[in-house]
Amino acid sequence: MQLRLVALEEGKDPGAGNRNGKVVPWRFLHYLLLFLVLGLGFSIISMNTLRYFGAQNQNGMPPVQGSNTIVWLEEPSGIESWIRPSKNLMHNMNDVELFWRASFVPQIKTYPYRRVPKIAFMFLTKGPLPFAPLWERFFKGNEGLYSIYMHSLPSYVADNPPTSVFYKRQIPSKVAEWGMMSMCDAERRLLANALLDLSNERFILLSESCIPVQNFTTAYSYISHSRYSFMGSFDENGPYGRGRYNPNMAPEVNLTEWRKGAQWFEVNRELAVAIIQDSKYYPKFKKFCRPACYVDEHYFPTMLSINFPRLMANRTLTWVDWSRGGAHPATFGKNDVSERFFKKIIEGTNCTYNDQPTTRCFLFARKFAPSALEPLLALASRVFGIH
Numbered sequence: 001m002q003l004r005l006v007a008l009e010e011g012k013d014p015g016a017g018n019r020n021g022k023v024v025p026w027r028f029l030h031y032l033l034l035f036l037v038l039g040l041g042f043s044i045i046s047m048n049t050l051r052y053f054g055a056q057n058q059n060g061m062p063p064v065q066g067s068n069t070i071v072w073l074e075e076p077s078g079i080e081s082w083i084r085p086s087k088n089l090m091h092n093m094n095d096v097e098l099f100w101r102a103s104f105v106p107q108i109k110t111y112p113y114r115r116v117p118k119i120a121f122m123f124l125t126k127g128p129l130p131f132a133p134l135w136e137r138f139f140k141g142n143e144g145l146y147s148i149y150m151h152s153l154p155s156y157v158a159d160n161p162p163t164s165v166f167y168k169r170q171i172p173s174k175v176a177e178w179g180m181m182s183m184c185d186a187e188r189r190l191l192a193n194a195l196l197d198l199s200n201e202r203f204i205l206l207s208e209s210c211i212p213v214q215n216f217t218t219a220y221s222y223i224s225h226s227r228y229s230f231m232g233s234f235d236e237n238g239p240y241g242r243g244r245y246n247p248n249m250a251p252e253v254n255l256t257e258w259r260k261g262a263q264w265f266e267v268n269r270e271l272a273v274a275i276i277q278d279s280k281y282y283p284k285f286k287k288f289c290r291p292a293c294y295v296d297e298h299y300f301p302t303m304l305s306i307n308f309p310r311l312m313a314n315r316t317l318t319w320v321d322w323s324r325g326g327a328h329p330a331t332f333g334k335n336d337v338s339e340r341f342f343k344k345i346i347e348g349t350n351c352t353y354n355d356q357p358t359t360r361c362f363l364f365a366r367k368f369a370p371s372a373l374e375p376l377l378a379l380a381s382r383v384f385g386i387h
């Protein structure tokens with residue numbers, strides 16, 4: 001009623017209509033209402049679109065391309081959005097692209113935010129992890145202090161439930177063969193993926209037959225307070241040590257610099273970057289260390305001993321039994337596992353930690369058969385302090 005009156009009054013105004021004082025104002029009002037409704041509709045739609053895409057951006061989704069209206073209304077990003085690791089570990093980068101991206105190192109050494117250093121647990125497996133239930137207990141309650149990466153055969157499809165610490169922690173993987181460069185490539189791929197998370201400070205390589213023999217608190221403290229990185233590295237005479245050296249590796253590697261060590265290492269961020277960026281030693285080892293030279297036992301220990309001798313503990317954190325001889329270490333099953341067995345591993349060896357003698361030398365042990373899982377779960381609390 002009100003509107004109509006106003007319209008009629010406006011109709012009398014010579015400025016509103018010209019030829020027909022009664023028809024034109026009505027049409028004008030029509031258009032006015034139409035524009036009002038359309039305008040309102042558009043703004044509601046665009047607000048919802050903004051809210052929708054805005055929320056997606058916070059989850060790390062790519063921004064919408066070419067939509068200027070959305071870009072200028074987006075909240076300015078803080079440092080968090082530049083340091084937050086991707087929740088989705090899957091990507092389409094090839095190794096060249098991945099290693100390049102992972103080799104970024106900040107030149108300003110002081111972090112402008114509170115950085116809690118994490119340990120990256122990198123599992124190099126063929127398929128499933130038989131000791132997953134024990135590892136779940138190991139990690140429980142320590143969120144924010146670790147991250148997990150799994151490299152397995154490309155054919156293996158992991159089916160961990162969303163409640164598992166291993167859920168969606170697979171990285172893009174390729175076939176890795178024992179004693180071949182493809183094994184080192186897999187280890188480099190694990191390191192590179194883990195380096196993408198700026199919080200990762202220490203990097204541990206583990207296999208499916210590895211178990212923890214200390215709880216997380218002890219392991220975290222032991223590793224983060226160590227001056228050295230735990231990579232086995234020794235100069236061994238005989239056919240399985242210096243005997244595997246090929247003089248064609250000189251001058252990059254001389255016989256006296258040739259080192260051997262088990263594959264299961266722990267390195268800090270500096271060494272991890274050195275490993276993935278290497279292009280000096282890699283071609284030499286690839287070409288001149290082939291079976292019976294097992295490259296995964298020589299490449300990293302030799303290269304790091306040449307370039308970073310002062311960062312190397314020259315011993316590993318993973319206990320293993322070579323006493324039976326042969327090409328493979330002993331595997332322990334259900335009947336081997338006992339409290340006495342682990343007492344020897346946990347405190348029966350002498351070594352040095354930060355240049356001081358100690359009997360706490362190992363945080364992990366291998367190799368265990370899947371049949372050992374039940375007895376291990378039963379003694380974990382009492383013997384390992386894993387509750």
Ligand SMILES: *[C@@H]1O[C@H](CO)[C@@H](O)[C@H](O)[C@H]1NC(C)=O
Nearest residue numbers: 250251252253254255257306
């Ligand atoms: C290896 O030995 C040669 C000759 O003795 C020497 O010139 C070269 O610098 C050595 N290489 C390294 C990496 O030390």
Ligand SMILES: *[C@@H]1O[C@H](CO)[C@@H](O)[C@H](O)[C@H]1NC(C)=O
Nearest residue numbers: 228233305309310312313314
């Ligand atoms: C490890 O070995 C290197 C030589 O390869 C040596 O310089 C370094 O001091 C050793 N590290 C420790 C902790 O003894």
Ligand SMILES: *[C@@H]1O[C@H](CO)[C@@H](O)[C@H](O)[C@H]1NC(C)=O
Nearest residue numbers: 347348349350351357358359
């Ligand atoms: C470790 O060192 C202690 C003291 O030096 C010695 O009594 C013990 O026998 C050593 N243990 C081993 C396994 O060598």
Ligand SMILES: *[C@@H]1O[C@H](CO)[C@@H](O)[C@H](O)[C@H]1NC(C)=O
Nearest residue numbers: 214215217218384385386387
């Ligand atoms: C971890 O193990 C140590 C003994 O090795 C024990 O003193 C400590 O209470 C355990 N920590 C947790 C959180 O269970």
